[in-house]
Amino acid sequence: MQWFAAPEYWLSRLLVQRLLAALYLTGFLAAALQFRALVGSRGMLPVPRFTARVPFRHAPGLFHLHYSDRFYAAVAWSGAALSAALVAGLGDVLPLWTSMLCWAVLWALYLSIVNVGQTWYSFGWESLLLEAGFLAVFLGNADTAPPAPVLWLLRWLVFRVEFGAGLIKLRGDSCWRDLTCLRFHHETQPMPGPLSWFFHHLPDPLHRVEAAANHVTQLVVPVGLLLPQPVATYAACVVVATQLWLVASGNFAWLNWLTIALALAAVDPARLGLPVHPRDHGTTPVWFEALALALTAAVLVLSYWPVRNMVSRRQVMNRSFNRLHLVNTYGAFGSVNRTRQEVVVEGTDEPVVTRRTVWKEYGFKGKPGDVRRVPRQYAPYHLRLDWLMWFAGISPGYARPWFLPFAARLLVNDPDTLRLLRHNPFPDGPPTHVRATLHRYRFTDWRELRRTGAWWHRTALYEYLAPVDLAALARAGHRPPPPVRQGDGGRGR
Incomplete structure (x- = not known):
């Protein structure tokens, strides 16, 4: 199927995979270094107590089968080591099926951590990393051309991240509608960064421009991601620039960097004038095409729930509709604290x-x-x-x-x-x-x-x-x- 392969996106796929592996590495390192006090057997919210009252079917993962602090540490450090290997390019030197298995193992390990993390892991970017990580299983490696359907699924994911965040703001706090939220946000955000003080002291007209630009980049630009080239590439560049602005203005864990990684799936390097030479990929195996198409069909079916949430007047932020954290709904800062x-x-x-x-x-x-x-x-x-x-x-x-x-x-x-x-x-x-x-x-x-x-x-x-x-x-x-x-x-x- 010629339409299935998108060889011109090989660089975009490489960047998406490397960034995603780096963010997996960050997540596993945070788990390994913090878990004992948070969810360890002697922690504030111990995993054994959680698994004793919550059955496997409600929170699937390895720790329902066995838990000890040593086992948790082994899971976290194993995930970190595998992530680092994928950052270094391991996935492209392995056979296709082995590369897919590596990404699947990462997803399963991190799912196990998130599903017992309780309130410490109740953030939208945990589900976002899991959903993106599951799609990465089907992105292929250097043996095959990037699969166009999976690239479109990544575009659909970043659309939901941005458009959902835009809708929740428009429907939520009135300060988003009168363009005054940025008077407060840089000061009251969860964890200000070294430049947040300076962002807070920008002139009020610039704060209004920030708020208005947010509506454009989250409600208008994401539509461009789903349009043909070169519109999709230009829309992705706007998303990347916006996320870098947010990186500079505060600390939002890996939410911004993961959004950047997803947006790169919509970038056709040739549209930006990059001298990207085409690669000679082998013939795509039929079994791989079948799996990618089955994934696409499953995501389309599961998209019913986040789409229904987005069009609802009672839209909620950051909700998973299944225990595997696949095809979720997202959003951020539907309301802004004034103090x-x-x-x-x-x-x-x-x-x-x-x-x-x-x-x-x-x-x-x-x-x-x-x-x-x-x-x-x-x-x-x-x-x-x-x-x-x-x-x-x-x-x-x-x-x-x-x-x-x-x-x-x-x-x-x-x-x-x-x-x-x-x-x-x-x-x-x-x-x-x-x-x-x-x-x-x-x-x-x-x-x-x-x-x-x-x-x-x-x-x-x-x-x-x-x-x-x-x-x-x-x-x-x-x-x-x-x-x-x-x-x-x-x-x-």
Whole structure:
């Protein structure tokens, strides 16, 4: 079938696969380095407790068959190693079926991690990585020309990402309709980056241009992705430029980079004047064509649910309609906070809490804390605790499942938990009490920055968590994890 092959897109496919493998690598590294405190057998939301109450059919994955911390680590590090090999080009030197198997293994490993990740993995870009990763299984390798149907499925995916985000904004917060959301967004976004302060202080007319341009790039430009060339290439370039703007303005894990990777599937390099020489691909196997066409038919059927969601007046963001996270609906920032509230966590080593108690603040890696600290760039790496702390500042309900277990682990200086933090004010011994207070944060202006050297100004609002000790948490049913015995290796008990 001549129409099936699209050899002119070989460079686009290569870039999509390399970027996607790099983002898989990022996801597996984040899982390997953070899981013990978050979902490990001694973590805040342990996997064994989750799998005991949620059956396999509701959250399929390897950890329903067996769990131990060592096994989880083996899954995460194996995924990281395979991802790195695919970044280096392993997929193009293997036979086609073996290359497809590598991508399928990556998808299955990451699906297993996401499906037991609970609230720590409740972000839209987890499903987006899984959906894109599943499509990548059928992109082929250097043995075959890129399959046109699968390239179209990638275009359809990035269309849903962008168009869904545009619709949820138009239907959601009124500030998107009156073009004022960007007055607040750069300051109140989950994790500002090093340039967010400067974006926030752009003149108001430019903020209005930003908001208007967002509507164009998310509601008009995505349609171009589904049109013939060269329109699709130009639309993809606009998507890439827009996503790079977002990369510069904040930390959104790998959402922006993954959207860029998907958009590249619509780029015909020749339309951009790139000197791309055609490759001599072999004949596409019939079995591969059959699988790609079956995938296309399945995606078309499963697209009913996200399309119905997009046209609904009650559109929701970031929902999977099946346990495999295939053909999902997406969206971001349907509403924008007008003020920034941050939970500040502190401890004391004094035996009795009084009005004169000296409290020392814990430092987080990414979220605002020390007002003089410049916001850091972490994306595409995902600091899961820091992101959930942002939600905790919006409403205590978001933190209810894990905040007291978090406090319990601080009270014993749990090493796995402390690795998620930038600064532990009690290196020589655990605190006797911890507490949390809610603060209002705002960016300083130019004059304040020059005078004080502070990027933020903060004002205490109210007590978020009254001072607690281990006895109080034990009475509430939140006991700290037992210390790891030498040689135990963190096995699930």
